[in-house]
Amino acid sequence: xxxxxxxxxxxxxxxxxxxxxxxxxxxxxxxxxxxxxxxxxxxxxxxxxxxxxxxxxxxxxxxxxxxxxxxxxxxxxxxxxxxxxxxxxxxxxxxxxxxxxxxxxxxxxxxxxxxxxxxxxxxxxxxxxxxxxxxxxxxxxxxxxxxxxxxxxxxxxxxxxxxxxxxxxxxxxxxxxxxxxxxxxxxxxxxxxxxxxxxxxxxxxxxxxxxxxxxxxxxxxxxxxxxxxxxxxxxxxxxxxxxxxxxxxxxxxxxxxxxxxxxxxxxxxxxxxxxxxxxxxxxxxxxxxxxxxxxxxxxxxxxxxxxxxxxxxxxxxxxxxxxxxxxxxxxxxxxxxxxxxxxxxxxxxxxxxxxxxxxxxxxxxxxxxxxxxxxxxxxxxxxxxxxxxxxxxxxxxxxxxxxx
Amino acid sequence: xxxxxxxxxxxxxxxxxxxxxxxxxxxxxxxxxxxxxxxxxxxxxxxxxxxxxxxxxxxxxxxxxxxxxxxxxxxxxxxxxxxxxxxxxxxxxxxxxxxxxxxxxxxxxxxxxxxxxxxxxxxxxxxxxxxxxxxxxxxxxxxxxxxxxxxxxxxxxxxxxxxxxxxxxxxxxxxxxxxxxxxxxxxxxxxxxxxxxxxxxxxxxxxxxxxxxxxxxxxxxxxxxxxxxxxxxxxxxxxxxxxxxxxxxxxxxxxxxxxxxxxxxxxxxxxxxxxxxxxxxxxxxxxxxxxxxxxxxxxxxxxxxxxxxxxxxxxxxxxxxxxxxxxxxxxxxxxxxxxxxxxxxxxxxxxxxxxxxxxxxxxxxxxxxxxxxxxxxxxxxxxxxxxxxxxxxxxxxxxxxxxxxxxxxxxxxxxxxxxxxxxxxxxxxxxxxxxxxxxxxxxxxxxxxxxxxxxxxxxxxxxxxxxxxxxxxxxxxxxxxxxxxxxxxxxxxxxxxxxxxxxxxxxxxxxxxxxxxxxxxxxxxxxxxx
Numbered sequence: 006x007x008x009x010x011x012x013x014x015x016x017x018x019x020x021x022x023x024x025x026x027x028x029x030x031x032x033x034x035x036x037x038x039x040x041x042x043x044x045x046x047x048x049x050x051x052x053x054x055x056x057x058x059x060x061x062x063x064x065x066x067x068x069x070x071x072x073x074x075x076x077x078x079x080x081x082x083x084x085x086x087x088x089x090x091x092x093x094x095x096x097x098x099x100x101x102x103x104x105x106x107x108x109x110x111x112x113x114x115x116x117x118x119x120x121x122x123x124x125x126x127x128x129x130x131x132x133x134x135x136x137x138x139x140x141x142x143x144x145x146x147x148x149x150x151x152x153x154x155x156x157x158x159x160x161x162x163x164x165x166x167x168x169x170x171x172x173x174x175x176x177x178x179x180x181x182x183x184x185x186x187x188x189x190x191x192x193x194x195x196x197x198x199x200x201x202x203x204x205x206x207x208x209x210x211x212x213x214x215x216x217x218x219x220x221x222x223x224x225x226x227x228x229x230x231x232x233x234x235x236x237x238x239x240x241x242x243x244x245x246x247x248x249x250x251x252x253x254x255x256x257x258x259x260x261x262x263x264x265x266x267x268x269x270x271x272x273x274x275x276x277x278x279x280x281x282x283x284x285x286x287x288x289x290x291x292x293x294x295x296x297x298x299x300x301x302x303x304x305x306x307x308x309x310x311x312x313x314x315x316x317x318x319x320x321x322x323x324x325x326x327x328x329x330x331x332x333x334x335x336x337x338x339x340x341x342x343x344x345x346x347x348x349x350x351x352x353x354x355x356x357x358x359x360x361x362x363x364x365x366x367x368x369x370x371x372x373x374x375x376x377x378x379x380x381x382x383x384x385x386x387x388x389x390x391x392x393x394x395x396x397x398x399x400x401x402x403x404x405x406x407x408x409x
Numbered sequence: 410x411x412x413x414x415x416x417x418x419x420x421x422x423x424x425x426x427x428x429x430x431x432x433x434x435x436x437x438x439x440x441x442x443x444x445x446x447x448x449x450x451x452x453x454x455x456x457x458x459x460x461x462x463x464x465x466x467x468x469x470x471x472x473x474x475x476x477x478x479x480x481x482x483x484x485x486x487x488x489x490x491x492x493x494x495x496x497x498x499x500x501x502x503x504x505x506x507x508x509x510x511x512x513x514x515x516x517x518x519x520x521x522x523x524x525x526x527x528x529x530x531x532x533x534x535x536x537x538x539x540x541x542x543x544x545x546x547x548x549x550x551x552x553x554x555x556x557x558x559x560x561x562x563x564x565x566x567x568x569x570x571x572x573x574x575x576x577x578x579x580x581x582x583x584x585x586x587x588x589x590x591x592x593x594x595x596x597x598x599x600x601x602x603x604x605x606x607x608x609x610x611x612x613x614x615x616x617x618x619x620x621x622x623x624x625x626x627x628x629x630x631x632x633x634x635x636x637x638x639x640x641x642x643x644x645x646x647x648x649x650x651x652x653x654x655x656x657x658x659x660x661x662x663x664x665x666x667x668x669x670x671x672x673x674x675x676x677x678x679x680x681x682x683x684x685x686x687x688x689x690x691x692x693x694x695x696x697x698x699x700x701x702x703x704x705x706x707x708x709x710x711x712x713x714x715x716x717x718x719x720x721x722x723x724x725x726x727x728x729x730x731x732x733x734x735x736x737x738x739x740x741x742x743x744x745x746x747x748x749x750x751x752x753x754x755x756x757x758x759x760x761x762x763x764x765x766x767x768x769x770x771x772x773x774x775x776x777x778x779x780x781x782x783x784x785x786x787x788x789x790x791x792x793x794x795x796x797x798x799x800x801x802x803x804x805x806x807x808x809x810x811x812x813x814x815x816x817x818x819x820x821x822x823x824x825x826x827x828x829x830x831x832x833x834x835x836x837x838x839x840x841x842x843x844x845x846x847x848x849x850x851x852x853x854x855x856x857x858x859x860x861x862x863x864x865x866x867x868x869x870x871x872x873x874x875x876x877x878x879x880x881x882x883x884x885x886x887x888x889x890x891x892x893x894x895x896x897x898x899x900x901x902x903x904x905x906x907x908x909x910x911x912x913x914x915x916x917x918x919x920x921x922x923x924x925x926x927x928x929x930x931x932x933x934x935x936x937x938x939x
Contacts, residue, residue, distance in 0.1 A: 202759045209752045216745040223738035230727070230734040237727040241720040244713065249899050256906055364762060371768040375934035378775045382927035385782070389921035396913045403907045 032058040032127045034142060036072075036120040039112045049073055050112060052119060056142045068143050074099075076141065077119055079153045083137040084126070089298045089351070090358030091132060092366055094125035095287030110272070114280060121284070131358075189307045190300065199363065200296060207289045214282040221275045228267030235260030248406045255402065259395050266395070270388045274381065281377035285370060292366070299355045306352040309345035316341050518551035518621045520636070522614040525606045526564075542566050543606055545613060549636045555628040561637040567592070569635070570613060576631045577620075582816035582879075583886030585809035585894055586626065587619035619805070624893070704884075710891060711814055718807040721800055728797040732790060739786025746779030771931055778927035782920050792912035799905040803898065810894065817887050820880040827873035834869060838862045 038053040056068045077096055085093050097118035123142075126132045140152065235257040242253025316338040323331045524546040549561040567590075574589035590612035593605075617636075621627045749772045756769035838859060845855035 198759070198761075205755065205759075209748070209755055213745065213748040213752060216741060216748050219741045220738070220745055223734070223741045227731075227734040227738050230731040234724070234727040234731045237720070237724040241717075241724045244717040244720050245899075245902070246895075249902050252903065252906055256910070364764075367762045367764040367768075371764040371771070372934070374768055375771050375931055376936055378771050379928060379931035379934040382775065382778060382924045382931060385778075386921050386924035386928055389917045389924060393914050393917035393921060396910050396917065399910050400907075400914070403903070403910060406903055407907060 030060055032056070032060055032063075032133055034120075034123045034127050036116055036123055039116050041107060048107070050107075050115070052116060054123065054142065062139060064143050070143065070149070071146055072141070072149065074115075074119075075153055076149055077122060080126075080137060080141045081122075084132060084135060085294070085298075087135065087137070088131055088358075089302065090295060090355035090362070091129070092288065092292050092295055092359075092362045093132075094122050094129075095284065095291045096122055097287075110275075114276060117276070118280070118284065189304045191303050203289060203292050203296065207286065207293070210282065210286045210289060214279065214286055217274070217279040217282050221271050221279055224267050224271035224274060228264040228271065231260045231267065232264040235264065248402075248409075252399075252402060252406060255399055259399055263392050263395050266388055266391050270384055273384045277384065278377055278381040281373060285374065288366070288370070295355075295359065295362075299352070299359065302348070302352040302355050306345070306348040309341065309348045313338070313341045313345040516553055518549065518553055518556075518627060520614065520617045520621055521548045522546070522610050522617065523548070525610055528566075542568075543609075545610060547617070547636060553627070556633060556637065558637065563636065563639050565635070567609065567613075570616070573631055573635045577626060577629065578812070580629065580631060581626060581886070582820065583813050583883030583890070584623075584625060584816075585806065585813045585890045587616060587623065588805050588808040588812070590616055707817075707884075707887075714807065714810050714814070714891075718804075718811075721803050721807060725797075725800040725804060728800050732794055732797065735786055735790045735793060739783050739790065742779045742786065743783035746776045746783060749773075749776035749779065771934075774927050774930040778923045781923045785916050785919050785923070789912055789916040792916075793909060796905050796908035796912065799901050803901070806894065806898070810891070813887055813890055817880070817883050820876070820883045824873065824876045824880050827869060827876050830869050831866060831873055834862060834866045838866065 034054060034056045036052050036054055039050045040052075041048060042051050043049055051071050051073045054070050054072050056063070056070075057066065059066060081093055081096055084091070097115050126135075126138055132138065141149070144152070237257075238253050238260065239257030242250045242257065244250075245253060316334070320331070320334045320338045323334050522545050525543050526546075527541050528544050530540045530542060544564045544566045547561075547563050547565055549556075550559060552559060570589060571592065574586075577586050590609065620632055626632060753769045753772045753776060756765045756772070760766050760769065841855055841859050841862065845852040845859065848855070
């Protein structure tokens with residue numbers, strides 16, 4: 006996958022696996038060992054992030070750092086700012102219900118999701134070049150904390166950003182003056198189709214995910230009911246003579262066994278089926294955010310182009326009348342033209358990136374969902390076979406008792 | 410979810426023939442019908458010698474002709490649908506257990522309750538505005554010799570059923586008589602609502618069928634008259650008022666008697682009060698147990714029955730929860746399948762890339778499996794309901810047993826009362842004799858009194874002997890009923906367990922096949938290094 010990014014930095018075919026020959030560049034990271042730190046309300050989970058690489062930009066073949074959730078958020082936000090047009094991999098949700106926040110289940114799911122997050126970035130041809138990624142993977146905890154803390158303030162907005170904000174206000178005013186109330190939007194049929202697709206997809210996926218989550222619950226409920234039924238049937242057996250008593254006891258035991266299988270499968274369905282679906286939904290939401298960025302970039306590009314034209318017209322007018330304001334106007338015109346060209350380049354870069362990203366995204370999702378479906382089907386088949394085997398074991402005795 | 414089912418069907422063209430192949434015929438392992446057809450138990454393959462390990466990868470199941478014997482496939486055993494229509498042939502047989510003792514296996518009696526109709530009470534006063542009530546058509550078809558004839562049709566109202574229940578309780582003391590449906594105290598408006606009437610129809614049918622399946626009661630005059638004699642029910646109030654009213658009042662059932670008994674001779678009423686006092690003093694007598702029952706076996710049995718009842722209630726409740734859970738998981742699987750079908754359609758319509766079409770295909774396979782599994786859960790649940798219903802049925806049976814035991818206790822109470830009567834009367838006679846012997850020449854008034862007293866003593870002695878005979882008879886009824894019950898219960902519970910387990914196995918296998926297929930279809934995504 007080649008992409009000629011505007012900053013002309015070389016992209017390399019960086020591999021994930023450290024087992025490849027040492028001449029091949031590779032970068033891989035894993036998120037492990039969640040540990041609860043702190044007390045009470047301020048308690049949080051920290052993770053070990055282990056990086057293995059042979060890239061020269063990195064500080065060595067292996068590096069281990071400690072990170073917490075908000076560090077991941079920092080990384081995501083930075084990438085979102087810098088790599089507009091790229092579908093930034095999504096993060097798992099900020100928090101769950103309080104008492105669930107530190108359950109082993111939740112912690113493990115989050116860890117797995119964070120691991121996927123980092124690895125997706127490390128295997129993305131553009132994102133893997135990111136300096137912020139290097140910071141995230143290598144900086145010591147103090148430095149990381151400083152970075153993280155800075156991000157939340159308005160103070161790190163650069164002068165250029167202020168100018169842009171000013172211009173935004175300006176253009177809004179001129180819009181109103183010129184009577185341009187309609188928002189400036191891209192309306193190519195292809196892009197319209199894409200936008201429509203993304204928004205509809207989110208709805209469909211959310212529904213599927215909802216039912217998948219319910220299915221997990223149903224497994225647990227069925228398991229619980231079989232457990233209770235098994236206990237009740239055993240008690241009933243205790244009141245009965247033979248052979249009924251023993252048969253009820255066996256029936257109860259089997260029922261409890263089947264219950265355990267169901268609980269186990271519930272957990273598998275949650276991790277291997279429902280979670281991928283949730284991830285899919287999050288990814289679509291990330292795409293929506295990118296669509297938003299594209300809209301902003303498009304608007305800027307259009308407005309600056311307009312403004313440039315106006316300035317040109319103005320300049321020509323002044324030149325015709327040989328006004329002494331020509332010099333000033335020319336400078337202004339050149340500045341605006343440069344900015345407009347930049348805005349256009351930014352916008353076009355987003356479009357190019359998005360076109361590549363959408364192909365990548367579709368392929369990635371087909372692969373990931375395929376795996377999820379396969380595991381789900383296998384798990385269900387395994388469960389059903391296990392249940393059949395468990396109950397079947399009772400039949401010889403039941404047959405024998407019936408034929409008496 | 411009926412609407413969504415149509416959606417499902419229109420999308421699952423390929424899988425439709427497959428689902429059609431799940432042809433359904435009679436469950437060979439349900440309780441056999443009266444004709445003794447222990448159908449097709451022998452069609453099931455013999456139990457396995459070696460069983461596949463539970464955790465094996467379904468994709469790596471060995472092909473046919475492997476080195477070990479595959480377990481019998483109950484997926485091929487087809488199960489009968491559970492039809493809620495009571496008039497359906499499937500459930501129209503009496504719920505008779507295979508162990509019921511019948512003189513000949515070709516006897517049958519089939520009762521159907523149908524066509525509820527509103528009727529006016531002709532004799533109601535103008536003031537009450539003419540009360541209406543519902544009658545039900547009761548059709549009986551039988552070849553029992555006791556019933557002179559083979560087809561009977563009568564119309565009865567619920568009040569008549571109550572009367573039947575009361576008559577049977579009187580005549581068959583000591584027997585385990587199935588409890589009749591509840592009298593619901595509802596407003597007349599509710600009485601006539603369709604659902605209530607339908608519920609009552611079903612309950613009446615169940616009740617009559619249970620009566621007909623009791624080996625002794627099925628031949629009773631009371632039942633024969635109820636089922637066969639047209640017109641207003643001629644069943645009379647019984648004479649043994651005291652023993653019937655008393656326990657109910659004691660145990661707080663309130664005044665349930667349909668009509669007040671005519672005031673009998675002073676003797677009966679007197680005895681009634683005495684018994685009341687006696688049993689009260691027995692109950693709150695303190696150290697001594699209530700009714701002095703010497704029969705240790707009986708006391709043990711009674712306690713066992715009590716424990717059994719408790720556990721049946723519990724098991725019945727858990728069974729209901731289980732049924733609900735099975736229903737829920739089936740529904741959710743169906744909804745999941747439907748959601749994926751919508752996604753499939755969506756991706757196919759909007760597809761720009763081939764990866765989308767591939768994904769759409771994967772989703773379709775998953776959806777198909779989920780929808781099929783959902784159907785299987787629904788079918789399994791019908792079976793589960795059918796089999797575990799035995800537990801609910803036995804709740805009624807336990808109530809009948811309680812009734813039988815109560816009959817015995819109250820009969821014993823009568824005996825005890827009469828015994829103490831006799832001894833106190835004799836005491837009085839002694840005193841009078843002693844007093845009168847002190848008067849020279851005889852005390853005419855006292856002598857007369859003594860003679861009257863001796864008359865009373867004789868009558869009471871006779872009553873006591875009758876009561877003792879009755880008590881012994883009831884004891885014997887108890888014993889034979891409990892024996893019958895134990896036998897039937899063993900068979901019914903066994904049948905229930907077997908039916909439950911077979912359906913669980915069968916449907917689990919069906920579901921395993923369906924999911925294995927889906928796993929096969931997505932096998933290209935197998936990333937496990939196993």
